[in-house]
Each structure stands twice: as structure tokens, then as C-alpha cells.
Amino acid sequence: MTAETSQTLDRGLRVLKLLADTDHGLTVTELSNKLGVNRTVVYRLLATLEQHALVRRDLGGRARVGLGVLRLGRQVHPLVREAALPALRSLAEDIGATAHLTLVDGTEALAVAVVEPTWTDYHVAYRAGFRHPLDRGAAGRAILSARHQPLDDPGYTLTHGELEAGASGAAAPLIGVTGVEGSVGVVMLADAVPERVGPRVVDAAREVAEALR
Numbered sequence: 098m099t100a101e102t103s104q105t106l107d108r109g110l111r112v113l114k115l116l117a118d119t120d121h122g123l124t125v126t127e128l129s130n131k132l133g134v135n136r137t138v139v140y141r142l143l144a145t146l147e148q149h150a151l152v153r154r155d156l157g158g159r160a161r162v163g164l165g166v167l168r169l170g171r172q173v174h175p176l177v178r179e180a181a182l183p184a185l186r187s188l189a190e191d192i193g194a195t196a197h198l199t200l201v202d203g204t205e206a207l208a209v210a211v212v213e214p215t216w217t218d219y220h221v222a223y224r225a226g227f228r229h230p231l232d233r234g235a236a237g238r239a240i241l242s243a244r245h246q247p248l249d250d251p252g253y254t255l256t257h258g259e260l261e262a263g264a265s266g267a268a269a270p271l272i273g274v275t276g277v278e279g280s281v282g283v284v285m286l287a288d289a290v291p292e293r294v295g296p297r298v299v300d301a302a303r304e305v306a307e308a309l310r
Contacts, residue, residue: 108132109142113151113162122159174200177277177309178210178225184281184304185212192294194285195223198305199236199268201278205229206237209279221264221284233259235266239280243270251302253295257288267294269302274309281305 115131116123123131128139143160146152150165181198189196189212198210208227213220231237239254246252253269260266267290268282281302283294 116162122161174209180308181305184301188301189214193217194283195221196283235268236280236282239268239270255290265290267298269299271306274306
């Protein structure tokens with residue numbers, strides 16, 4: 098800790114990170130051991146975080162992330178969207194297809210940014226806010242593939258007709274962005290995705306990831 102930082106705030110943020118990394122919550126004793134502070138300090142941290150709905154405690158006394166975190170999370174999407182737009186515009190114009198940034202939202206894929214090409218006669222209408230299951234469509238499948246593949250070689254995913262009849266998609270996962278799980282892709286009216294699209298989508302995903310780091 099430096100003179101310019103707050104030890105209490107640092108500990109509170111560490112509590113949130115620890116709770117976010119577990120599905121079963123943590124007890125005061127467990128938090129005390131992980132943080133290296135006494136139980137009294139942990140009680141105070143939890144009480145403060147509870148007042149802001151960032152932490153909740155169940156009947157057994159285990160602390161978990163509270164619903165207040167969701168309200169903070171909603172503000173992340175505009176920031177992510179703004180950072181991704183330059184790469185998405187370049188991708189859409191280069192490929193001549195609708196480009197999108199998709200993030201995980203629970204068990205669904207959520208399109209948070211969409212850019213349509215300006216020079217094509219027609220393209221797929223794909224809107225920000227569109228949701229679909231993670232196991233359908235290139236965007237969601239690319240995210241799932243990254244969970245099971247080496248991070249340095251995610252590759253890309255191709256699909257056809259899974260979300261819209263006659264439409265094909267290509268997507269690549271975002272790699273190396275802490276706290277963000279998503280993909281960058283394109284959707285086009287075609288029976289098959291041209292060969293050059295997959296590598297180009299991987300490049301765009303890398304550009305977006307660098308912008309978000």
C-alpha cells in the first residue's frame with residue numbers, strides 16, 4: 098500500500114473479488130484467513146458492503162456477492178461498447194457484413210455493440226440487445242470454445258442458419274480481458290463464410306481485447 102491508497106477500500110475490493118470467485122460464498126473466518134486480517138475487520142467490511150447491497154449473508158452466515166453489483170455492472174456495457182466500436186467499424190467495412198461484440202450475460206449471449214457496413218446493398222439486421230443461447234450461433238459458440246481451448250490459440254467459429262435462416266456467422270473469442278467474457282464476429286446473408294473472414298474476425302477480436310485491457 099502507498100500513501101495515496103486506502104487500505105480499507107483495498108480490503109473491501111478484495112472481499113468482493115474473493116466472493117465473486119466462489120459459488121458457495123465464504124464465512125467470516127474464511128475471509129479472515131484469506132485476507133490476513135482479524136474477524137472484527139471482516140465483520141466491519143461486510144457490514145459496510147451490505148449497506149450498499151454489494152454483499153449479502155445467508156442464514157448460515159456465508160457471505161455472497163449482492164445484487165447491487167448488477168447495477169454497477171450495467172454501466173460497464175457502454176464503456177466496453179465505446180472501446181470496441183473502432184475495430185467493429187473496420188471489420189464491418191472490410192468484410193461488408195454486420196459486425197458485433199457479444200458478451201456473456203448469465204446463460205445467454207448478449208449483443209452489446211453492432212456496426213453495419215455502409216457500402217453494401219443489403220446486410221443482416223442485427224441489433225444491440227439481441228439475446229440468444231450460448232450454444233447457438235457463432236458468437237456464443239466461440240465463447241464456449243474458448244473455455245476449453247488454449248488461450249493462445251482460440252481460433253474462430255463458423256455457423257450457418259442457427260439464429261436466422263440463410264444467415265452465416267463467424268466469431269472469435271476475446272482473450273486476456275480480465276472480467277470480460279465475450280466474442281467479436283460478423284453475420285452475413287450467405288450459404289458459407291468466405292475463407293478470409295475467419296482470420297479477419299480473429300484479428301478484430303484481438304484489437305478489441307487490446308482496447309479493453
